[in-house]
Amino acid sequence: MARVTVTDTPPEATDLAAERLAEAITAGRREGRPVNVSLAGGSTPRASYERLASVVDDWEGVELWLGDERLVPLDHPESNYRMLAETLLERTGAVAHAVPTDGSAEQAAAAYAREIRQRVPAGPDGVPALDLALLGLGEDGHTASLFPNAPPLDVRGEICVAVHDAPKPPPDRVSLTLDVLRAAHQSLILAVGDEKASAVAGVLAGPDPGVPASLLADGPLELIIDRAAARELPVSATRTA
Numbered sequence: 001m002a003r004v005t006v007t008d009t010p011p012e013a014t015d016l017a018a019e020r021l022a023e024a025i026t027a028g029r030r031e032g033r034p035v036n037v038s039l040a041g042g043s044t045p046r047a048s049y050e051r052l053a054s055v056v057d058d059w060e061g062v063e064l065w066l067g068d069e070r071l072v073p074l075d076h077p078e079s080n081y082r083m084l085a086e087t088l089l090e091r092t093g094a095v096a097h098a099v100p101t102d103g104s105a106e107q108a109a110a111a112y113a114r115e116i117r118q119r120v121p122a123g124p125d126g127v128p129a130l131d132l133a134l135l136g137l138g139e140d141g142h143t144a145s146l147f148p149n150a151p152p153l154d155v156r157g158e159i160c161v162a163v164h165d166a167p168k169p170p171p172d173r174v175s176l177t178l179d180v181l182r183a184a185h186q187s188l189i190l191a192v193g194d195e196k197a198s199a200v201a202g203v204l205a206g207p208d209p210g211v212p213a214s215l216l217a218d219g220p221l222e223l224i225i226d227r228a229a230a231r232e233l234p235v236s237a238t239r240t241a
């Protein structure tokens with residue numbers, strides 16, 4: 001069952017998400033192994049990555065992946081890689097695996113999947129198992145680039161999937177599949193603001209392909225949300241940070 005942590009303000013939520021990322025990195029380092037983390041795109045996690053840049057100073061053995069990417073050049077204002085570079089990579093020694101966006105979405109999905117298959121250890125079900133998947137939440141309940149009732153959500157047996165006609169522009173994207181997101185040892189959805197309250201309630205209302213993020217709620221999921229995004233939840237469903 002999903003754990004819900006509510007903070008008073010958005011900055012406290014984004015800082016807490018950064019703390020969870022730092023904890024996952026420390027845990028992997030303590031075990032003397034590489035740590036594989038996928039990171040959300042969009043705008044909410046910007047502050048988390050900026051915070052992370054100030055709390056982690058040793059990036060040796062940390063493999064950063066993108067949970068999804070828009071099919072635009074890596075220096076395009078809409079690129080998730082560019083956002084990550086501005087907020088984290090250019091401020092630290094961290095490096096991230098960019099999605100090769102110079103070809104088709106199908107070519108990008110296949111290439112990124114090959115790289116993940118090579119570098120991310122598989123779990124017992126043969127699916128690459130990330131240490132942590134940090135995800136955002138759209139107002140429609142999408143996460144990564146898995147949109148409501150869209151075919152990419154149903155793809156099984158694959159690591160990445162090409163996305164076209166995304167309701168959130170840009171239309172062409174690449175996303176980790178639901179299989180991979182569900183195989184992560186920890187998944188973390190970060191959402192703040194009143195406009196996310198309905199989607200947050202949808203995540204906890206039971207599995208529904210119309211709310212893709214709800215398909216993660218039966219696994220090791222923590223929702224980190226601020227009070228505004230928690231507005232539609234019963235108090236009993238939440239824990240205050």
Ligand code: 6PG
Nearest residue numbers: 041042043044136137138143144
């Ligand atoms: C993307 C994101 C997407 C995002 C949500 C929330 O590439 O657009 O990965 O899944 O996390 O749409 O976006 P905001 O944080 O900007 O609200």
